[in-house]
Amino acid sequence: xxxxxxxxxxxxxxxxxxxxxxxxxxxxxxxxxxxxxxxxxxxxxxxxxxxxxxxxxxxxxxxxxxxxxxxxxxxxxxxxxxxxxxxxxxxxxxxxxxxxxxxxxxxxxxxxxxxxxxxxxxxxxxxxxxxxxxxxxxxxxxxxxxxxxxxxxxxxxxxxxxxxxxxxxxxxxxxxxxxxxxxxxxxxxxxxxxxxxxxxxxxxxxxxxxxxxxxxxxxxxxxxxxxxxxxxxxxxxxxxxxxxxxxxxxxxxxxxxxxxxxxxxxx
Amino acid sequence: xxxxxxxxxxxxxxxxxxxxxxxxxxxxxxxxxxxxxxxxxxxxxxxxxxxxxxxxxxxxxxxxxxxxxxxxxxxxxxxxxxxxxxxxxxxxxxxxxxxxxxxxxxxxxxxxxxxxxxxxxxxxxxxxxxxxxxxxxxxxxxxxxxxxxxxxxxxxxxxxxxxxxxxxxxxxxxxxxxxxxxxxxxxxxxxxxxxxxxxxxxxxxxxxxxxxxxxxxxxxxxxxxxxxxxxxxxxxxxxxxxxxxxxxxxxxxxxxxxxxxxxxxxxx
Numbered sequence: 001x002x003x004x005x006x007x008x009x010x011x012x013x014x015x016x017x018x019x020x021x022x023x024x025x026x027x028x029x030x031x032x033x034x035x036x037x038x039x040x041x042x043x044x045x046x047x048x049x050x051x052x053x054x055x056x057x058x059x060x061x062x063x064x065x066x067x068x069x070x071x072x073x074x075x076x077x078x079x080x081x082x083x084x085x086x087x088x089x090x091x092x093x094x095x096x097x098x099x100x101x102x103x104x105x106x107x108x109x110x111x112x113x114x115x116x117x118x119x120x121x122x123x124x125x126x127x128x129x130x131x132x133x134x135x136x137x138x139x140x141x142x143x144x145x146x147x148x149x150x151x152x153x154x155x156x157x158x159x160x161x162x163x164x165x166x167x168x169x170x171x172x173x174x175x176x177x178x179x180x181x182x183x184x185x186x187x188x189x190x191x192x193x194x195x196x197x198x199x200x201x202x203x204x205x206x207x208x209x210x211x212x213x214x215x216x217x218x219x220x221x222x223x224x225x226x227x228x229x230x231x232x233x234x235x236x237x238x239x240x241x242x243x244x245x246x247x248x249x250x251x252x253x254x255x256x257x258x259x260x261x262x263x264x265x266x267x
Numbered sequence: 268x269x270x271x272x273x274x275x276x277x278x279x280x281x282x283x284x285x286x287x288x289x290x291x292x293x294x295x296x297x298x299x300x301x302x303x304x305x306x307x308x309x310x311x312x313x314x315x316x317x318x319x320x321x322x323x324x325x326x327x328x329x330x331x332x333x334x335x336x337x338x339x340x341x342x343x344x345x346x347x348x349x350x351x352x353x354x355x356x357x358x359x360x361x362x363x364x365x366x367x368x369x370x371x372x373x374x375x376x377x378x379x380x381x382x383x384x385x386x387x388x389x390x391x392x393x394x395x396x397x398x399x400x401x402x403x404x405x406x407x408x409x410x411x412x413x414x415x416x417x418x419x420x421x422x423x424x425x426x427x428x429x430x431x432x433x434x435x436x437x438x439x440x441x442x443x444x445x446x447x448x449x450x451x452x453x454x455x456x457x458x459x460x461x462x463x464x465x466x467x468x469x470x471x472x473x474x475x476x477x478x479x480x481x482x483x484x485x486x487x488x489x490x491x492x493x494x495x496x497x498x499x500x501x502x503x504x505x506x507x508x509x510x511x512x513x514x515x516x517x518x519x520x521x522x523x524x525x526x527x528x529x530x531x532x533x534x535x
Contacts (some may be wrong), residue, residue, distance in 0.1 A: 021335060087271075116467065117470065118505065
């Protein structure tokens, strides 16, 4: 039934498939490895291949005071964003999932939607609203935009986690004498804790990495780490950025890897 | 308990979009803002550029992404899946600005790509790679591949592999099995992936600025110029609404084709 040409074409098909996957995987890895490699060059200017090796860029990074203030601002923003996003989403998701309220799906959909909107258009909308209420170029304004930016992911994580926790467990605890509150704290919230921690990390990282809202809404005064990198890449390149970028990559990867693991623990 | 979230969505998601539409029709020249936007050759060029490059990004990301997703689905060795997942999620983990910076360095005149092309004897002089449409498409594809993989993966996990074996057992070639058995089964995932990648792509700001420069303006760059350089907010609002309408139409079409569930499932 299968002819010789069929077999040859099939073999070709398989190899083209493997080639695509191979190119894909390589393409994913190269930029990260490249930055990390360049960060260990001691050359005056960034050049490839590096002529001298060393850790000068890391010394620059930790001794220069260019980076301290933006990193501090980014950390504060990220921490506040994570807390506010959780306070907003956690009660809502628990309420929606345990009450079978009508419209729950709609609320969930509406809170996930910003993930799919073109960021630039949405940033202009926020710009107009913030101009109206005087939140432009303010810490609070940026927190609000970062919270909205983080909410979709937090909703997705917590909602999937809640779907895995069976309401029967809570009922079982109550039939065995636990009060409603105790059943809730001891069973549902406890089972939800890894997902909550995971969601907090995702929210933290999404704010720490955010570069568009801060450009549209932050004004000249608020300079976060991504904004500083964005600006310095646009207007001349400081070689120390390779070191900042490498440190950032490692920290973010570790955090997100941990958060992904936490998410899986619930399942 | 959902009240704070609902209020936040009303005031911070729905109201800004509503205000955008309202302002674009009432401020400045009113509906004339749209006429003005379409009359401006810079904006027309930006819209065409954005659509063409986003289409290229979508084709590349969805092809590479669904191939990777299928490999992830079929791989049995834990070490293989771990390495592949790490590769797929790397762009997420790198951070938006950092990965664009990496591409800026890779594609620069004295960058690695030019270096290797010269070493291989393919070119004599360094060629201009950075600040071209090619650079923007490459950088955006890199960013969008994780979305493409995650959007296509859920439908792929639901495919019964035995069906493929059955088709081949009954004499179908691999190509035939792919086009008549596998493709129809994974279509919802592919459509969701295509719509999600395209809708997000057209709103890109950082990549076109860092890798495209002035040569390849995106709608987002034109919008930001309108606000911060020309102080023409009404026209910026009109361009933003155009962007939104395109995104919503694409998502709506996809939803009609494969259902809300496939799109929602594609988000993680």
